[in-house]
Structures are given as C-alpha cells and as structure tokens.
Amino acid sequence: MSSEPIVSLRGVTKRIGRTTLIDNLTFDVPQGEIFGFLGPNGAGKTTTIRMMVGLMSITQGEIVIKGKNIKHDFEQAIRHVGAIVENPEMYKYLSGYHNLIHYARMVPGVTKERIDEVVKLVKLETRIHDKVKKYSLGMRQRLGVAQALLHRPSLLILDEPTNGLDPAGIRELRDYLRYLTRSEGITVIVSSHLLSEMELMCDRVAILQQGKLVDVKTIQDFMADSQDGTQTYLIEATPAELVHAAIAGMKGIKDVKIVPQGVEVVTERDCIPDILADLMRRDIRIFGVQVLRQSLEDRFLEMTGGEQVG
Numbered sequence: 001m002s003s004e005p006i007v008s009l010r011g012v013t014k015r016i017g018r019t020t021l022i023d024n025l026t027f028d029v030p031q032g033e034i035f036g037f038l039g040p041n042g043a044g045k046t047t048t049i050r051m052m053v054g055l056m057s058i059t060q061g062e063i064v065i066k067g068k069n070i071k072h073d074f075e076q077a078i079r080h081v082g083a084i085v086e087n088p089e090m091y092k093y094l095s096g097y098h099n100l101i102h103y104a105r106m107v108p109g110v111t112k113e114r115i116d117e118v119v120k121l122v123k124l125e126t127r128i129h130d131k132v133k134k135y136s137l138g139m140r141q142r143l144g145v146a147q148a149l150l151h152r153p154s155l156l157i158l159d160e161p162t163n164g165l166d167p168a169g170i171r172e173l174r175d176y177l178r179y180l181t182r183s184e185g186i187t188v189i190v191s192s193h194l195l196s197e198m199e200l201m202c203d204r205v206a207i208l209q210q211g212k213l214v215d216v217k218t219i220q221d222f223m224a225d226s227q228d229g230t231q232t233y234l235i236e237a238t239p240a241e242l243v244h245a246a247i248a249g250m251k252g253i254k255d256v257k258i259v260p261q262g263v264e265v266v267t268e269r270d271c272i273p274d275i276l277a278d279l280m281r282r283d284i285r286i287f288g289v290q291v292l293r294q295s296l297e298d299r300f301l302e303m304t305g306g307e308q309v310g
C-alpha cells in the first residue's frame, strides 16, 4: 500500500447563506482501505461527498484526489473516482448487461472485456442477462457499482450504500467491497449513520457531527483505547472470589468485578503481566485472558457526549 493518501481534505468548509454545513474538515483517506464517513442524520456526510465528486462547490479549503486539486484540475482528479451518490439511472426493461453496454457508450475506451470484468468484480455473472426489473435492491446496487467501475477508478465512493438492503444484501455488499479493495486495490469510501455496519465494513472511520470532524481512527483503535488508556479484560480463573480479592488490592486497577465467566478487570495493558504473575504466585488456576473490546457504538457515545446515532 502506498503511503500517499488517495484523498486529502484540508480545511474544507461549506457555507450556504449564513449556515455552515461543513466546518473546516481536515483528514486523509489512505489508499487501499474501506473508509467510512460516520455520523447521525444531518452530520454532513452527503455534503462532503458531493463536494468530493464535484456536485457541490467548496466554499473554502482544498480537496486533493490522487495529487490533483479538484478546484484546479477537476477532470484529472475525477477520472480516478467512481461514485454512486444518488440512485443510478437504470433501464428496468433491459438486462443488467444491456444497461452496462448502454452506459459504456458514454465512457471512452470501455471494451466488452472490461464489461465482463466489472460484472465479475461485483459478482453478478449468473444474473447479468436477467432484466433489471427482476433484480433485488442489492443486485441493482451491484449493477450501479459495476457502472461506476467501468472506467477503472481507483476510488469508489458510495453514499449510504446499505440503505434499504436486508441483512443478506448488507453482507454481500461487505464481501464484494472487501474483494474490491483486496484484489483490485480499489479504495472505497462509504457513508452511514449505522455504527454496527461501519464496524464490520470499514478499516477506518471519520466521525462527523454537525459538520465537524470528531475524530478519524482505525476501527481497532476506536475499540481499543478508551479515553483514559484503560481496557476491560476478562480473566478466566478460579476461585473467582480469591481472584477478585487479589486483584482489588493491586496498583493501577480502575475496576474489578466477578462475572459468570470469571473476573472482569479495567486496567492498563501494562498491568496485565503483573496481575497474572501475582495470581500464579497465589496458586490460582488461570484458564484464559481476553480483551473485551468496546463496540464502536460505546466509543462513539463516549466521544460525542451521548448524541445517539442510528
């Protein structure tokens, strides 16, 4: 993976009249990842995406895609981008394949081989000759993604792609987006107000709230670090009462409680070896230690002071 970000936003601001919709966004989207814009309704996800694809002007700041500033080099920047921002146009009475042929006429240099390739990429091979009216929402979306991929973009942007999909459709979407990043090296940006989906789908998320960036982090980092650097561990050991009493007296323990599977301890990572060594000295039998990861939802609520999402 290259270290050069595929997209950089620097001080991006959008004002309409006196209202600031987007306020000074600065962050990078690394290449080859699935990157999420996460935030409650009205946080500014769609507005940011619209600016990135040139559907809306930028009041202030810069957006650079693959080294090209979209204000000064729009054509050059946008040729790297495939996007679905609004519902893509499709002819319901034509097959998926004929829709692609029709669309490909508007995209210079697209061959029949490329059409077959994109059909494979979105895993529509078995149904591509069916009429679009017979497609499920998930399949229509995949056809939309196939359209967006025809010109070999290195960045795919999908605004709220899980909207209206059933759990199976969401899973398929996740699988083929992952396939696109892994096998084709395509960077994907998705937006959503649903934390649980972003957690499963993305490598990294930018959290937006009221047009501002709250934070941008990898999913692992979101779940791992609580604000004070502590983490919850489950120590499976018996007898639980003895474990509890021993740990409660140690340094650096924020919380300790007995749970059905053992004892839960809130502490810093560096304290774990000492805790285990101490328990072993007391002849306590240790069966396992697990890091209990916080869900992104917990982290989000912690970071935004409780504004509910989803």
Ligand SMILES: Nc1ncnc2c1ncn2[C@@H]1O[C@H](COP(=O)(O)OP(=O)(O)OP(=O)(O)O)[C@@H](O)[C@H]1O
Pocket: 016, 021, 039, 040, 041, 042, 043, 044, 045, 046, 047, 048, 193
């Ligand atoms: N053209 C516009 N004129 C005025 N206000 C707008 C315009 N477009 C969006 N807004 C406002 O900007 C804010 C951000 O909207 P945006 O659609 O970007 O949010 P979002 O995070 O995508 O939310 P959602 O999930 O509801 O689509 C909202 O308060 C919205 O009402």
